[in-house]
Amino acid sequence: MQVNIPLKKTVDNSYDISIEALKKNHFDTKVAIVTNPKVAGLHLAYLLSFISAKELFIITISDGEEYKNQESVDTILESLFNHRFNRKSMLIAFGGGVIGDMTGYAASIYQRGIDFIQIPTTLLSQVDASVGGKTGMNNAYGKNLIGAFHQPKAVFIDPYFLNTLAPREFGAGVAEMVKMAITFDKEFFEFLESAELKDKEVLAKAIKKAVQTKASVVAKDEKEHGLRAALNYGHTFAHVIENETDYKEFLHGEAVAIGMIMANEVSVSLGLMNEDEALRVKRFLQKYNLPTSYKIKNENSFYEAFFLDKKSSDESITFILARGIGEVEIKNDVERSLIISALNKFGDLI
Ligand SMILES: NC(=O)c1ccc[n+]([C@@H]2O[C@H](COP(=O)([O-])OP(=O)(O)OC[C@H]3O[C@@H](n4cnc5c(N)ncnc54)[C@H](O)[C@@H]3O)[C@@H](O)[C@H]2O)c1
Ligand SMILES: [Zn+2]
Incomplete structure (x- = not known):
């Protein structure tokens, strides 16, 4: 005997992302703003x-990726219980990607899910982390291994917050922004190449373009069954670099910059990209003081480390490769020898 639960109805998770100076907002419910001491200050x-809001609370979590863990999520949840938040209450994530990911995750599990809004304050979180509903935290086994898809109700992106951002953090955001241009939009890349991102209006335009690109990818593949994986361009390599350097030497976006150069080396070897295009990408990254070289100690162990990545299966490694500038190719069948020789070639460039 079988009992069928018909659950085919689709849930409308659509939401708006505004890229403009903040506007006044009143919420007729309990709201908690989750932030860290630096952003709050x-x-x-x-x-x-x-x-x-009807009632407004502030929850402060220590600043840093090392606090993107269960303990901080528990701090958020306990505060919600103490203040008797209910299913109509709401969270606001106010900070960079660390705060955004954890707040979203807490919102996804508190009483099986409450609403939250993203107000991202770093360039990386404005162009990438706050959009698309991936939430989560780290644990002893690795980064972002625990989480949920939980879309925010809205995203308020105010470039004003970026005035106080450290230059390295700004560069890290630029790396994630150009990632979207290289994989999806040649015109956007050309715009970025000639753009003066210090100019507020130009920056706002670039943020808008990046968000549009990410939004259209998420709309086509919300839960990353295919296309959305393309946003991991450069990341397979970056994760190995971050691991090898204990997450201390490079910011995530900086490791992604090196990873994109490595991926392009593979693209060039496969004939997907020419040397000139690879050089254009490298020059662009260097303009923002992003690192483009890295001393690979051992190409073989670097390769083996790909298998630890959660995007890889036991047998094959997924490589996200740019085809020229503005298109992407997801490949599972690149020969080990080709990767090793591309890594060798990358090493020779230093
Ligand atoms: N959910 C996703 O789709 C997604 C995508 C990309 C990255 N991420 C996650 O995002 C995190 C990285 O985000 P991040 O780069 O924003 O790091 P972060 O949140 O650690 O912020 C970087 C630093 O900048 C500070 N800061 C924030 N806003 C500031 C401001 N306006 N002025 C000055 N300093 C400010 C923070 O306090 C922190 O010290 C990672 O945990 C990553 O896994 C998630
Ligand atoms: Zn990233």
């Missing part, structure tokens, strides 16, 4: 001049 007063 710099910008909480400004935020509070725009946000009001």
Whole structure:
């Protein structure tokens, strides 16, 4: 005997992302703003001049990737229980990707899911992390291994917050932004190549273009069954670099910059990209002081480390490769020898 539960109805998770100066918003419910001491010190007063609620609470989590863990998520959840949040209550993530990922995750599990809004304050989180509903945290087994897809109700991107961002953090955001241009949009890459991102209006335009690109990919493949994986361009390599350097030497976006150069070396070897295109990408990254070289100690162990990545299966490694500039190819059948020789070639460039 079988009982069937018909669950085919689709849920509408659509939401708007505004890229403009913050506007006044009142929420007729309990709201908790989750942030860290650094962002709060710099910008909480400004935020509070725009946000009001029936009851408003602030939850502060220590600053840093090392705090993107169960303990911090528990801190958020306990605060929600203590303040008797219910299923109509709401969270606001106010900070970079670390705060955004954890707040979203806490929102996804509190009483089986409550609403949250993203107000990202780093360039990386404005162009990438706050959009698309991937939430999560790290544990002893690795980064982002625990999480849920939980879309925000809205994303408020105000480039004003970026005025206080450290230059290296800005560069890391540029790396994730150009990643989307290289894989999906040649015109966007050309725009970035000639853009002066220090100019506020130009920066806002670039953010908008990156968000549009990510939004259209997420709309086609919300849960990463295929196309969305293309946003991991450069990341297979970056994760090995981050692991080898204990997450201390490079910011994530910086490791992605090196990873994109490595991926392009593979693209060139496969005839997907020519040397000139690879050089254009490298020059662009260097303009933003992003690292483009890395001393690979041992190509074989670097290759073996790909298998530890959660995107790889036991037998094959998925490589996200740019085809020229503006198109992407997802490949599972690249020969080990070709990768090793591309890694060798990459090493020779230093
Ligand atoms: N969910 C996704 O789709 C997705 C995508 C990409 C990255 N991520 C995650 O995002 C995280 C990285 O995000 P990040 O680069 O924003 O790092 P982060 O959140 O650690 O922020 C970087 C630093 O900048 C500080 N900061 C934040 N806003 C500031 C401001 N306006 N002025 C000055 N300093 C400010 C933070 O306090 C922190 O010290 C990683 O954990 C990564 O896994 C998630
Ligand atoms: Zn990334």
